[in-house]
Amino acid sequence: xxxxxxxxxxxxxxxxxxxxxxxxxxxxxxxxxxxxxxxxxxxxxxxxxxxxxxxxxxxxxxxxxxxxxxxxxxxxxxxxxxxxxxxxxxxxxxxxxxxxxxxxxxxxxxxxxxxxxxxxxxxxxxxxxxxxxxxxxxxxxxxxxxxxxxxxxxxxxxxxxxxxxxxxxxxxxxxxxxxxxxxxxxxxxxxxxxxxxxxxxxxxxxxxxxxxxxxxxxxxxxxxxxxxxxxxxxxxxxxxxxxxxxxxxxxxxxxxxxxxxxxxxxxxxxx
Amino acid sequence: xxxxxxxxxxxxxxxxxxxxxxxxxxxxxxxxxxxxxxxxxxxxxxxxxxxxxxxxxxxxxxxxxxxxxxxxxxxxxxxxxxxxxxxxxxxxxxxxxxxxxxxxxxxxxxxxxxxxxxxxxxxxxxxxxxxxxxxxxxxxxxxxxxxxxxxxxxxxxxxxxxxxxxxxxxxxxxxxxxxxxxxxxxxxxxxxxxxxxxxxxxxxxxxxxxxxxxxxxxxxxxxxxxxxxxxxxxxxxxxxxxxxxxxxxxxxxxxxxxxxxxxxxxxxxxxxxxxxxxxxxxxxxxxxxxxxxxxxxxxxxxxxxxxxx
Numbered sequence: 207x208x209x210x211x212x213x214x215x216x217x218x219x220x221x222x223x224x225x226x227x228x229x230x231x232x233x234x235x236x237x238x239x240x241x242x243x244x245x246x247x248x249x250x251x252x253x254x255x256x257x258x259x260x261x262x263x264x265x266x267x268x269x270x271x272x273x274x275x276x277x278x279x280x281x282x283x284x285x286x287x288x289x290x291x292x293x294x295x296x297x298x299x300x301x302x303x304x305x306x307x308x309x310x311x312x313x314x315x316x317x318x319x320x321x322x323x324x325x326x327x328x329x330x331x332x333x334x335x336x337x338x339x340x341x342x343x344x345x346x347x348x349x350x351x352x353x354x355x356x357x358x359x360x361x362x363x364x365x366x367x368x369x370x371x372x373x374x375x376x377x378x379x380x381x382x383x384x385x386x387x388x389x390x391x392x393x394x395x396x397x398x399x400x401x402x403x404x405x406x407x408x409x410x411x412x413x414x415x416x417x418x419x420x421x422x423x424x425x426x427x428x429x430x431x432x433x434x435x436x437x438x439x440x441x442x443x444x445x446x447x448x449x450x451x452x453x454x455x456x457x458x459x460x461x462x463x464x465x466x467x468x469x470x471x472x473x474x475x476x477x
Numbered sequence: 478x479x480x481x482x483x484x485x486x487x488x489x490x491x492x493x494x495x496x497x498x499x500x501x502x503x504x505x506x507x508x509x510x511x512x513x514x515x516x517x518x519x520x521x522x523x524x525x526x527x528x529x530x531x532x533x534x535x536x537x538x539x540x541x542x543x544x545x546x547x548x549x550x551x552x553x554x555x556x557x558x559x560x561x562x563x564x565x566x567x568x569x570x571x572x573x574x575x576x577x578x579x580x581x582x583x584x585x586x587x588x589x590x591x592x593x594x595x596x597x598x599x600x601x602x603x604x605x606x607x608x609x610x611x612x613x614x615x616x617x618x619x620x621x622x623x624x625x626x627x628x629x630x631x632x633x634x635x636x637x638x639x640x641x642x643x644x645x646x647x648x649x650x651x652x653x654x655x656x657x658x659x660x661x662x663x664x665x666x667x668x669x670x671x672x673x674x675x676x677x678x679x680x681x682x683x684x685x686x687x688x689x690x691x692x693x694x695x696x697x698x699x700x701x702x703x704x705x706x707x708x709x710x711x712x713x714x715x716x717x718x719x720x721x722x723x724x725x726x727x728x729x730x731x732x733x734x735x736x737x738x739x740x741x742x743x744x745x746x747x748x749x750x751x752x753x754x755x756x757x758x759x760x761x762x763x764x765x766x767x768x769x770x771x772x773x774x775x776x777x778x779x780x781x782x783x784x785x786x
Contacts, residue, residue, distance in 0.1 A: 273541070316570050322541050324570060327561060333531040334566075337538020344501075344520065344544070351538065367531040374526065 226423050229291050230260050234449045235473045236287035236300050245304030246463025252284035254387035254444040258354055259288045261426035267292050271349025273338040275323055277331025278356035278385060279313040286310055294320040329364030336372050339380045352381045358390030361399050372437050373412035380437040385420060387446040389457035404441060413439040420444035449476050479643060482636035483579040485618040490547055491517045493626050500626060501539055505532050505550040529554050533562035537572040545573060545626060552578035552635060556597035567631035568604030575625045575632040582723035583763060584637035587756035595748050599728020601633045602701060609700040611635045613678040614644030617697055620653050637675045645695055654703055656710050659685050659693040666692040668780060669715035673699055673730050677721040680773055699730045708737055719780060721746045744780055746773050
């Protein structure tokens with residue numbers, strides 16, 4: 207069990223925000239611990255997406271009609287940390303991440319509670335969440351399909367194949383949060399296969415588009431409160447490795463295995 | 478007037494959906510106009526367009542939401558193009574999705590190799606956990622659709638194009654997972670022909686009608702679990718088998734049965750190694766690939782040796 211108070215009880219806004227920020231700090235410590243495991247982890251993207259994950263779970267963790275899918279599955283460390291801190295999984299993922307016999311694999315594992323779909327092969331989480339959203343629509347329920355994807359992931363045609371269907375079938379109960387950290391495995395997205403005019407691209411597929419700071423919890427929560435009669439795309443500007451000065455903004459920090467002493471130093475330096 | 482397998486599918490699914498609100502029908506621009514499901518249940522019919530990977534992943538989300546999605550397209554665009562979606566959503570995660578794949582084998586005839594699929598059973602089999610059915614004729618197709626709708630398991634149902642056949646007689650209470658033995662049941666035959674799929678079953682019917690030395694066993698389900706379940710019954714029939722299947726030899730049911738019955742002789746009448754590069758009817762393309770009545774008779778003769786069958 208974790209030591210963080212659950213955050214979904216009604217509490218004053220400022221206290222709620224402070225609570226969430228405290229949770230993100232704990233989550234970052236867990237991610238750093240997973241980077242210090244025998245296997246290491248995708249630390250850069252995990253640290254860029256963690257504020258978004260914590261924000262989304264804080265709002266929807268008790269909504270059984272809403273599914274949250276981390277489509278950029280390589281950042282499983284962030285998802286495991288989030289599920290643990292929200293008491294959705296019992297075991298501390300950092301204690302067995304990547305180990306023989308552990309379900310905490312390097313990409314999300316549907317054998318764990320509250321992970322309905324094993325992502326990791328990029329693109330698949332988006333149509334899965336869209337299918338869930340379509341199901342809620344057929345049942346006349348107000349549940350959502352929420353997907354957190356990466357900007358590099360948008361190089362996969364499957365993302366746009368799905369956007370086409372979302373528009374065609376008017377799946378408006380859908381939120382696509384793009385963690386725009388600008389990096390991917392081999393370097394910068396802008397160098398490898400740039401995503402020009404991302405806002406216009408999503409708009410052309412019938413999405414309402416909002417741009418936010420993906421590390422600003424107030425903006426994240428405000429964006430999730432937006433009324434939208436179209437599918438909503440949140441383009442969240444983030445920093446790869448956010449919170450650890452030594453690797454912030456460095457695409458080479460996509461994956462790292464660090465010694466314990468470095469992990470301790472990085473955890474102490476978290477703001 | 479009998480219907481083809483794929484027309485039977487559409488009609489049967491539309492009927493089932495009257496009593497089962499969880500059934501969803503998904504097409505990928507190949508369902509044709511005046512689809513009976515769309516006409517009967519427009520709120521549960523979705524033509525998602527030419528987007529096979531997304532369609533299967535969307536079906537996974539629908540399945541998770543409690544629905545029973547049936548997704549239909551041509552075999553090649555399902556099993557080959559969308560293989561990764563099938564592997565993950567249906568094989569690994571065992572989502573309750575049913576794929577109905579028309580144009581199996583070379584039933585597309587003159588449409589050419591892009592529209593043929595001689596590899597699908599091998600591909601789907603390798604993903605584990607997925608029931609694979611190759612029904613023959615209208616009644617068996619309808620029964621398989623019924624069984625798929627009732628089952629919690631993922632299904633891959635291989636159909637052909639527009640050929641119309643009468644299914645072999647099957648007892649009302651029997652499942653399509655039971656072997657059908659044509660004619661009187663007898664044991665220790667010199668050769669057991671095993672038919673899988675429509676054309677193969679028609680070929681084996683022809684042979685069994687004129688050759689008393691062979692017994693004909695028809696298999697509708699050919700996933701590994703089903704094949705394992707047949708072994709005891711098959712070995713009662715014979716110790717020599719010739720599996721007739723419109724498929725490549727690689728990953729065929731013959732190859733799987735050979736591994737499951739190492740003490741038996743298992744031969745394969747399949748579509749060989751050539752690419753079907755010419756047009757023509759379904760039968761013309763099969764002839765080019767060496768799959769048909771005459772080569773099958775020759776193969777039976779060769780297996781029988783000097784004594785013949």
